[in-house]
Amino acid sequence: MTSLDADPAQFLIDFYDALNHDLIETDEDAAVVIDRYHTPDIVQIADGHAIDREKLIAHTRPIRKNKPTARMDVHEAIATGDQLAARYTLHVNNRKRDLVMDVFLFARFTPDGRMRESHVVTSTR
Template identity: 55%
Template sequence: MNLPSLPPPEQFIGDFYAAFTTAALTDDDPVEVIDRFHTPDIVQIADGIRLDRDRLVAHLRPLRKNLRECRFEVHEAVFDGQRIAARMTIHARMRGDENVVTEVFLFAHFTPDGRMCRAEQLTRTRSPTA
């Protein structure tokens, strides 16, 4: 991933999550959305919870029902080959106008075509006013 044609890591990871979230909320087929952004053998571990491809597809159903809008604020990110480490904040407005702010520490591996194949994340909820 240290190719000259790639954007800076902060932009890459911000664009990845923004495009994925938009597709997750608007595209008809959740399976196609997961497959467009992830490899078939994807493993994502978030706060100790392991999600494979099938569990990620299932996760899109409540996301579509409850998420109204979302913004990713990437504070810092670094590439090391095809791996990226990032610290970001997710600002989400949920159904019922509840605002949720989540700080994310991400360590992920991407394929050369830009799909995620592994991710480990630690998250913590922040006050929307902080």
């Protein structure tokens, strides 16, 4: 994985590509996958809704069932220390529909690249 400081945009792309690959392309236990990419005390605030580790694991069920493909266009990304801020467009294709979302992400990561906290605001086009 690319260093957070060296190239924050590539770090973010690599993080989500690897997470999605492990969730969609393997039969590995979802909890093991989530723990590989997130700290045990992870809290994600997505559009005002808190998502802890257990909710994150539950969220993997429809992802694994629908097997969507996704592509990120990172427009801006900056990092300082363990913090990353980014603005990107997420293109998701699955068997039911296609989505395009504008995403504003503010996150903190551990030195080994796991997410410990994030705040996300999205707008679907």
